[in-house]
Amino acid sequence: MNSEIFREYDIRGIADRDIPDETALLIGKAYGTIIHNNGDVCVAVGNDNRKSSPRILAKLKEGILSAGIDIIYVGEISTPLLYYAVHNLKVDGGISVTASHNPPEYNGFKIMVGKDAIFGKKIREIAQIAESKKFFVAKQKGKISEKSLDEKYLNEIASLVKIKRKLKVVIDAGNGMASELAPKLFEKLGLKPVCLFCEKDSSFPNHPPDPVVEENVKDLQKKVLETKADIGIAFDGDADRVGVVTNKGRLIFGDQLLSIFAEDVLKRKKKAKIIFEVKCSQSLPEWIEKKHGIPIMWKTGHSLIKAKMKEENAILAGEMSGHMFFAEKWYGFDDSLLAAAKMLEIASNSDKSVQEMVDELPKYFSSPEIRVECADSKKDFVVKKISEKYKKLYPKSITIDGIRIVFPEGWALVRKSNTQEKIILRFEAKTGKELERLIAQIKPEVEELILMAKN
Numbered sequence: 001m002n003s004e005i006f007r008e009y010d011i012r013g014i015a016d017r018d019i020p021d022e023t024a025l026l027i028g029k030a031y032g033t034i035i036h037n038n039g040d041v042c043v044a045v046g047n048d049n050r051k052s053s054p055r056i057l058a059k060l061k062e063g064i065l066s067a068g069i070d071i072i073y074v075g076e077i078s079t080p081l082l083y084y085a086v087h088n089l090k091v092d093g094g095i096s097v098t099a100s101h102n103p104p105e106y107n108g109f110k111i112m113v114g115k116d117a118i119f120g121k122k123i124r125e126i127a128q129i130a131e132s133k134k135f136f137v138a139k140q141k142g143k144i145s146e147k148s149l150d151e152k153y154l155n156e157i158a159s160l161v162k163i164k165r166k167l168k169v170v171i172d173a174g175n176g177m178a179s180e181l182a183p184k185l186f187e188k189l190g191l192k193p194v195c196l197f198c199e200k201d202s203s204f205p206n207h208p209p210d211p212v213v214e215e216n217v218k219d220l221q222k223k224v225l226e227t228k229a230d231i232g233i234a235f236d237g238d239a240d241r242v243g244v245v246t247n248k249g250r251l252i253f254g255d256q257l258l259s260i261f262a263e264d265v266l267k268r269k270k271k272a273k274i275i276f277e278v279k280c281s282q283s284l285p286e287w288i289e290k291k292h293g294i295p296i297m298w299k300t301g302h303s304l305i306k307a308k309m310k311e312e313n314a315i316l317a318g319e320m321s322g323h324m325f326f327a328e329k330w331y332g333f334d335d336s337l338l339a340a341a342k343m344l345e346i347a348s349n350s351d352k353s354v355q356e357m358v359d360e361l362p363k364y365f366s367s368p369e370i371r372v373e374c375a376d377s378k379k380d381f382v383v384k385k386i387s388e389k390y391k392k393l394y395p396k397s398i399t400i401d402g403i404r405i406v407f408p409e410g411w412a413l414v415r416k417s418n419t420q421e422k423i424i425l426r427f428e429a430k431t432g433k434e435l436e437r438l439i440a441q442i443k444p445e446v447e448e449l450i451l452m453a454k455n
Contacts, residue, residue: 001026004376005108006127008418009119009303012099012108015052019107023130024056027109028063030129031095033136034113034122035069040092042070042142044085046077047097048177048238050202052107057097060109061144064095068138073146078177078239079110080335084153086112087331101210101236102419104203110238116310117333119303154181157338158188160329161345167230169193169344170245172220174209175201178235178336185337189344194227196220209236211243212322214251214368221249231347231354233340240302241322242336244343246355253368255280257343258318259287259361264346265316265328266291275308275317275325277301278401279369279413279426283362299401301418302334320369320426364410365435370425371417372446378453379416382423385449386414386442405442409434412442423450 001023005013011027013019019027035043045061047053053076061071074085079098086094093113099106111118111126129135169186171193173179179198186193196219197206207216211234224232224245232245244252252260255276262274262284270292276284277300285295298308298317302325305317309325309332317325324339325332347354374382387403398404402415402424410429417424423446429435 001127001130003127006123009117009123009301010108010110010419011123011126012102012106012419014105015050015056015107016105019052019056021055021059024059025063026130026133027126028060029066029135030063030126031111032064032067032069033129034125035093036067036136036138038092038113040069042072042091044074044082044089044091044094045071045096046074046082046085046094048078048099049076049200050099050104050107053097056107060095060097065142065144066138067136068140068142070142071144073144075146075148076177078181078337080240080333080337081149081153082110083112083117083331083333083335085149086115088149088152089147098238100238100419101208101241103208117303117306119301119307150181154185154188154337157185157341160338161189161341163189163191163344164348167191167344167348168227170196170220170223170227170229170232171198172196172211172217172232172234173198174211174216174235174237175199175204175206176209176235176237176239178239181239181337182233182235182340185341189341191344194223194229196223204237211236211241212251212254212320212369217243217245217251220245221251225249231343233343235336236322239336240334242324242339243322244354246358247353248355250355250358252354252358253281253366254318254320254322255284256358256361257322258316258324259284260346260357261316261318261324261339261342262288262293263291264342266293269315269328272316273312273314275305275312275314277305277319278398278404278415279320279424281364281366281428282411283364286362297398297400300415306332306334364428364430365432367425367427367435367439370443371420371422372425372443372450374421374423374450376421378450379423381453382446382449383414383416386446407438410438412438414442414446
């Protein structure tokens with residue numbers, strides 16, 4: 001097996017190259033062995049709409065069943081629906097075949113043991129068992145049953161929000177797993193959205209299903225302005241991430257979206273803890289504190305954020321990538337449909353436009369996320385070299401995930417992506433000029449280290 005598919009918080013690679021039938025079978029056997037070793041007996045299994053998913057799913061199920069573990073197959077689902085299934089069925093974990101927002105040729109697995117999405121050591125444990133082939137093989141194979149939770153899930157989300165006034169909404173489902181779910185949910189909320197790319201198509205013919213990249217929401221921005229809509233909402237491939245476009249056609253960054261959610265929840269829950277990740281703007285913790293909340297910075301990654309929420313008993317969390325996590329009257333997992341519904345509730349109950357909400361937030365000059373190509377085998381070297389240098393020069397720098405170099409005039413983040421062969425950079429400063437200077441200082445240094453690592 002290619003060991004690089006076992007990432008920090010999921011398993012992911014190019015489907016035909018990295019996840020042939022044998023690898024999918026081994027991963028199924030390893031996961032089944034872990035469930036058995038925990039004394040458990042049944043898991044939920046699902047898949048997204050990628051072309052390679054049925055092939056991988058068949059071998060995954062074969063492997064799980066060989067360990068004597070029963071399967072409840074919940075169908076072709078979004079990732080949040082897997083999480084929902086694990087919380088609502090009598091199961092001991094769950095696994096879905098999906099590669100989220102990655103291009104069509106990718107696939108992988110998002111995995112739960114118990115009600116927790118696993119990461120780090122637990123992902124490596126699956127790799128170790130698969131490589132050693134030390135599987136538990138049951139005398140009697142597990143059994144498969146099927147259950148759809150789509151309607152129950154949408155009804156529960158709809159029950160949590162109240163739309164005060166009718167809004168004009170545009171959806172961009174990106175041909176992913178929100179294509180059918182999002183329009184159904186919005187109808188339950190009494191809204192008739194304008195739909196873009198709401199037909200499931202795993203080739204993603206219109207744009208990559210990654211809603212926090214400006215290029216991918218151009219059609220949505222155009223349609224919002226053209227229809228004079230109040231808001232535009234975009235979803236990623238497996239519908240666990242959301243992107244929001246204001247009535248002025250501007251894409252809201254994830255930290256700005258989390259600021260809006262934070263203000264809303266802190267009206268009801270003063271002094272609540274809110275988790276955010278290292279890529280977020282300094283304006284976010286300032287805003288949370290202004291609204292009487294407790295901001296906590298943490299590592300990037302949906303599994304890591306969920307674990308931190310549980311540890312801190314936090315009520316809300318979010319990432320720049322559009323993962324939004326809700327624990328108020330919900331289960332604490334990331335869910336783009338719930339995030340969309342809550343955003344619609346906030347907008348419908350406010351006398352401000354969505355753009356006016358964003359304009360109220362503290363202002364800094366921030367770069368978008370800059371993704372620099374870097375082979376997986378070289379990423380640790382690059383981040384380590386930058387961290388060693390700048391932690392000495394700027395001791396206030398934060399090293400919980402890569403390094404967030406804290407300069408007097410702003411900050412620069414250098415961290416490795418856990419889902420792509422890239423180094424992630426982000427910059428923020430008090431002025432545009434200072435922002436440009438930080439980028440000009442750090443980005444070429446990172447690129448030089450990447451070249452050095454290749455030689």
